[in-house]
Amino acid sequence: MAARRRRWLEYALTSIGSLTVLLGCLGHALTARLTRILGRDDDCWVFGARRGSGFVDNSRYLFEYVAEERPEVRAVWLSTDPETVATVRERGYEAYHARSLRGRWLTLRSGCVVVTHGLRDVSLALTGGAFVANLWHGVPLKTIGFDAELGEQSWLRRRAHRFVAARNxxxxxxxxxxVHQMATGLGVPRDRVRVLPYPRYDPLVVPEAVEGGTVDADAHERLAELRAEGRLVFYVPTFREEGADLGERVDFAALDGLLCEQDAHLVVKPHPYERLDRATDLDRVTVLDAVDDLSAVLPFADVLLTDYSSAFVDHLLLDRPQVFYAPDLDEYRAERGFYYDYESLVPGPVAPDDGELVTSLEEALTEDPDASRRRALRETFLTDTGVRPSTVVFAAIRAGLDDGVVT
Structure with a gap:
């Protein structure tokens, strides 16, 4: 009986989600017609991220750049989270609740919408006719969108998402x-995918340009104190299951012993939906669960420890050792799948168990044996523009607006 109720609940939630997307598509089409008559202001840009839940990622860094360096553009942050709105305002920027009258009006009037996941970061229904810049939120190592779970949805839901994707x-x-993976996974024409550096690379490439720009000053202070005591290893795992405890996947006690020997410290950055409950008795393990923006703190990472997260691509810009812990690699490959051959791509040892993890981490802290491999991947995988990433992305969006081509 419980299993049947759970299936019905899942079906109901899926149906509601499909209906919401369909209504949003209809609203988008209507506002597109409306704004063809009324027009939009190309010097007003609205920004959002992660379904409106936070002030993070690529949208955040481009927003800060535009607000501080491009006075000719009115930059507005929209969020469905009141605390996020308050945080952005406290930092001196313009921000509104996305569903407030002011937020809705600005969404209707803005010439450009900047998002990290999709139009629902701001509003699907009210963005018709605007230039949509989807900055996304990571390099797709594992399959995404239509190449993953979205491709298994109902025909109607797939069609609705195709409509939304075509608005980018x-x-x-x-x-x-x-480029190819982004196009097929997100369902957008390949010629709309531009090779540009992520704005969230700003603190990694030109830290002086964003000095003091972190949301959580307390976290920065704490990390600075830890780094003064020794090197920092950042553990940034991929999300697996909501509510999961990372302590059930990693032997943190064994790592704690190694870190004591190496005079290092492990900083664990769980996914927002996961946790680590077993760090209180460990001398060299700190949980950084209050920080939502990895880019702001990644420069503190002397060594990166991850599994399938594209955070390793960002970390390449720092040219520091990386270790990969993948005890469920075969299972993850079968269930989710990768765009690349995982073992050949990642620029560091792949540890299948806790024992090899300790060994690999010790080598990274003492020898850095994969430095040349890491640098070769950086040269072939990433494009170096030689300037602040946000300036490049801003110029590309400005050029698109000036061309006047909006889908």
């Missing part, structure tokens, strides 16, 4: 090797 006028890929 510009999609950013930081790597020429990921």
């Amino acid at each position: 006028d510009l999609v950013v890929s930081p790597s020429p090797m990921a």
